[in-house]
Amino acid sequence: MMATDLLKKQHRKAEELFKKLEKGGRMTAGTLDDLATDLIAHMAIENEIFYPAVRSVQPDLIAEAIEEHAVAEFELKRLIATNPKDKAFAPRLKVLQELIEHHVEEEERDLFPKIEKALGGARSTELVAAMQQRFKEIKADDTLSLLFKGAKSADERSRAADLATAT
Template sequence: MDAIKLLKNDHDEVRELLAALEESTARALKKRRDLVAKIAALLEAHTTIEEEIFYPAFKAAGQKSDDDKMYFEALEEHRAAGELVLPDLLGTDPGSEKFSGRAKVLKELVEHHADEEEKEMFPRARKLLTRDELATLGEQLEARKAELLP
């Protein structure tokens, strides 16, 4: 599977989990805990493989200042979600109103980030990298993801 298809599949999976979390009620404590744990694990693995493998390849192939801007913006969005919003959500009582608000903010942040990648970075990557390079990156992403999500 090529790198972009693998990353897009991750986006779709996280979107589904976040939608299920948003639709859950304050009474569904176990369901909310389970969903947040799955989301956290998937986001951590996804951001790791992007930052270790895909983003460096994109940056190395980049030719314009816009490519650098996309790269650094994507890193900052990862930081915002992974170091600020997600830890707050993990530490929040799943039966509280605060939980619902934080889940919504995480969902909006992840959706914005995924949409930007899919509309801007991925099409640009298809221009900068050959099919073979994307296939090789896909294999590397898949192998690393398997290590992170046994």
């Protein structure tokens, strides 16, 4: 498997979860947790492993991608701090979905094809192993507290969430 194939697989999974969330219903809270932990782990393996390894191929696109991750993280934080019954939930979900769609489209259309050409097979296999390992580690951690910058207790997290949604 190419490093970009692993990332594309994760993109498809996020799209599925967004579709489920759009429909709403009883499973919303669990689906939202899945989406949040997947997105956090996905952006982390790109930021920590994939982007640094391929930066020299397309430095400008990588710099933009890092900024887009930061914006997505901001909106994700607002979304998971929002009760699905609140009227702010739908617009926050929509904006996050649009940000991610745009970002994924640029990665898959502009960035990944160039990287696939530049990366050797052995290097790509190495990256896949490192990213899979790190993805698992992050998912096993308390990922949501990672998003709230180390807020460990529910109390600290809810304060961080209040800050995130303050208007």
